[in-house]
Amino acid sequence: MALVGRSAQEPASARRTSAAGPTPLETHAPMAATALMNVMIGAARKAGRSLTRDFGEVENLQVSVKGPGNFVSAADHKAEEIIYGELAKARPGYSFLMEERGVVVGADQSHRWIVDPLDGTTNFLHGVPLFAISIGLEREGQLVAGVVYSPVTDELFTAEKGKGAFLNDRRRLRVAARKSLADALVTTGIPHLGRPGHAVFLNEISGVLKEVAGVRRTGSAALDLAWTAAGRFDAYWERNIQPWDTAAGIVLVREAGGTISDLSGGSAMFEKTEVLATNAALHKPLLRLLAEAPAAA
Ligand code: IPD
Ligand code: CA
Numbered sequence: 001m002a003l004v005g006r007s008a009q010e011p012a013s014a015r016r017t018s019a020a021g022p023t024p025l026e027t028h029a030p031m032a033a034t035a036l037m038n039v040m041i042g043a044a045r046k047a048g049r050s051l052t053r054d055f056g057e058v059e060n061l062q063v064s065v066k067g068p069g070n071f072v073s074a075a076d077h078k079a080e081e082i083i084y085g086e087l088a089k090a091r092p093g094y095s096f097l098m099e100e101r102g103v104v105v106g107a108d109q110s111h112r113w114i115v116d117p118l119d120g121t122t123n124f125l126h127g128v129p130l131f132a133i134s135i136g137l138e139r140e141g142q143l144v145a146g147v148v149y150s151p152v153t154d155e156l157f158t159a160e161k162g163k164g165a166f167l168n169d170r171r172r173l174r175v176a177a178r179k180s181l182a183d184a185l186v187t188t189g190i191p192h193l194g195r196p197g198h199a200v201f202l203n204e205i206s207g208v209l210k211e212v213a214g215v216r217r218t219g220s221a222a223l224d225l226a227w228t229a230a231g232r233f234d235a236y237w238e239r240n241i242q243p244w245d246t247a248a249g250i251v252l253v254r255e256a257g258g259t260i261s262d263l264s265g266g267s268a269m270f271e272k273t274e275v276l277a278t279n280a281a282l283h284k285p286l287l288r289l290l291a292e293a294p295a296a297a
């Protein structure tokens with residue numbers, strides 16, 4: 001694989017900025033995508049074209065009396081049908097877990113696609129261009145591949161187990177190198193009022209805000225994870241988050257050298273519906289900080 005930008009001989013440590021600022025990304029000649037990646041990318045891009053067309057329409061509907069609610073729900077389902085059709089055609093028999101359609105048990109239960117066709121629905125509904133398509137693949141219960149695609153920015157985040165994580169096929173992703181919480185930009189999601197995790201979240205954020213450089217809430221868990229993999233964010237945590245929100249992003253973070261766990265440091269992210277993604281240095285301090293938050297208000 002030819003390095004176009006930086007020297008391949010340069011030690012990894014030297015390629016990082018000193019205080020840990022964003023980790024420079026190596027630029028490669030376009031990667032030859034595997035057959036599996038081509039299938040996932042094809043499905044994501046096709047659904048992305050559909051969402052992009054509908055996103056344009058949403059802006060017009062903002063001012064209508066009925067608002068864009070039903071239209072967005074239709075756009076979401078349409079994108080999911082496109083992804084389902086593409087993946088089922090390319091890999092007949094694989095099982096599915098999809099946000100809208102739910103569980104589809106295929107003849108091949110050792111493979112399962114985990115799909116969120118539109119992650120960031122509230123943003124989409126309001127004309128905020130922060131949303132993504134998320135497609136993960138599990139083999140024998142292990143996450144092995146993930147694609148997060150942001151159609152508006154045309155950023156495509158891809159990762160396969162053991163093969164690294166990439167942005168638009170050519171930039172190798174690495175989590176940020178920051179070692180101090182005081183320098184860290186942390187992203188999170190807010191469980192809705194009345195839903196599990198809301199009260200404890202208020203305690204967590206109050207503790208985290210005192211220790212870190214800043215906190216963001218993008219409204220798309222898939223982008224939170226992809227951007228953490230890319231070193232834009234130093235960490236991401238969320239409660240009451242579902243497998244379709246995180247499956248692809250988990251592979252991205254791991255392949256970018258990050259650490260990802262449930263909020264006790266274990267790997268039951270799907271079962272506990274919670275996640276913390278960071279680089280190795282910040283993982284324990286953040287786990288500790290979150291554990292210190294009182295369980296309820
Ligand atoms: C939501 C987004 C949001 C997260 C929520 C998710 P949706 O997914 O990922 O960032 O905070 O928990 O439900 O509803 O937009 O697909
Ligand atoms: Ca989602």
Ligand code: CA
Binds near residue numbers: 118120121
């Ligand atoms: Ca969704």
